[in-house]
Amino acid sequence: MTSRQAIERYLDRYGEPEAQRMPPLAARYEHVLTVPCYDEPPECVSDLLGRLDASALVILVVNAPSDAGAKARHRTEAFWRALGGVDDEPFHFSRWRRQLDLLAVNRAAPNRLIPRRQGVGLARKIAADMACALIAAGRINSPWIHMTDADAELPADYFAHVPSRPGCALHPFRHEAPPELADAMRLYELHLRYYVNRLRWAGSPYAFHTIGSTISIHADTYVNVRGVPKRNAGEDFHLLNKAAKVAPIHRLSHPEIRLKARLSTRVPFGTGPALRRMTGDDRPLSYAPESFNRLA
Numbered sequence: 001m002t003s004r005q006a007i008e009r010y011l012d013r014y015g016e017p018e019a020q021r022m023p024p025l026a027a028r029y030e031h032v033l034t035v036p037c038y039d040e041p042p043e044c045v046s047d048l049l050g051r052l053d054a055s056a057l058v059i060l061v062v063n064a065p066s067d068a069g070a071k072a073r074h075r076t077e078a079f080w081r082a083l084g085g086v087d088d089e090p091f092h093f094s095r096w097r098r099q100l101d102l103l104a105v106n107r108a109a110p111n112r113l114i115p116r117r118q119g120v121g122l123a124r125k126i127a128a129d130m131a132c133a134l135i136a137a138g139r140i141n142s143p144w145i146h147m148t149d150a151d152a153e154l155p156a157d158y159f160a161h162v163p164s165r166p167g168c169a170l171h172p173f174r175h176e177a178p179p180e181l182a183d184a185m186r187l188y189e190l191h192l193r194y195y196v197n198r199l200r201w202a203g204s205p206y207a208f209h210t211i212g213s214t215i216s217i218h219a220d221t222y223v224n225v226r227g228v229p230k231r232n233a234g235e236d237f238h239l240l241n242k243a244a245k246v247a248p249i250h251r252l253s254h255p256e257i258r259l260k261a262r263l264s265t266r267v268p269f270g271t272g273p274a275l276r277r278m279t280g281d282d283r284p285l286s287y288a289p290e291s292f293n294r295l296a
Helices: 003-014 044-049 070-082 119-136 179-201 219-224 235-243 271-279 289-293
Strands: 031-037 056-063 091-097 100-107 144-147 168-170 173-176 215-218 249-251 257-260
Touching: 003 119, 003 219, 031 119, 044 091, 056 070, 056 119, 100 119, 119 144, 119 219, 119 235, 144 219, 168 235, 173 179, 179 289, 215 219, 215 235
Parallel strands: 031 056, 031 144, 056 100, 168 249, 173 257
Antiparallel strands: 091 100, 144 215, 168 215
16 A cells, blocks of 8 residues: 555544544645644734745644633734634645745634534644644655644754654753743752653663653654544653554664743643642652653
8 A cells, every 4th residue: 555545544444533624725835834722812823934944834723721711811812813714714825935945724712612522632633633634645755754833933944854764853952041940950850851861771761851842753653553532632642652562763873943931730740730739839849760760
């Protein structure tokens, strides 16, 4: 079965409706980038994409969960309008900059809200399924689906270092925090790196970071694991856990992605909730070193 046939079979069986309904595109692109956007400020697009120097289509899934608060919903609807979208239209295409176009998906309208338990996982899956369809149709030249978040800042050569073989590629990252969060962010990043380093010491095949902002996945691998799990948190962990069983996980040494540290309640766990806990905790905890001895 060819890659195109495998993608089409996946989309027929497991694909999200947006992958079939998106508007036709006249242009072809070298790369595709997928970004879920919930309760984000309009300026995040410039912060995220401002350094990129490549031909790329950026798929933004502007979304809100069905249990979102009124203020978060209104901010997300305002974000959609700032992109040029009309309240009731499902998609909006715009030329953002030379070689870089935006295709926004409206899952923030009252009749299109994301189910509460599917959250960011469904938003990522919608975008990645659309990317798969465009790869199969020949509108995207690279077979890699790049995933990130609206709080990231991507380097100019972000697309230039993917491996030649299928699998997943994980970009290195560094968090940047305002002064009031700097101490908590250093502790949390130390916790993340300590955990992965100890897994590596123990010989675990899962010794890698599972941060959605840093993942690129080959389309063949993506369809082989049936896409992003539709979960309101931890979708990145479960996607990589499945992918590691069928393909290599490539740990890139460069380029580095900058991630903004911020307090957040978008998801039940992850960087934002961890920072919120650590900010008020004078004895933050991590895993006991002895616990990794049992894995070795």
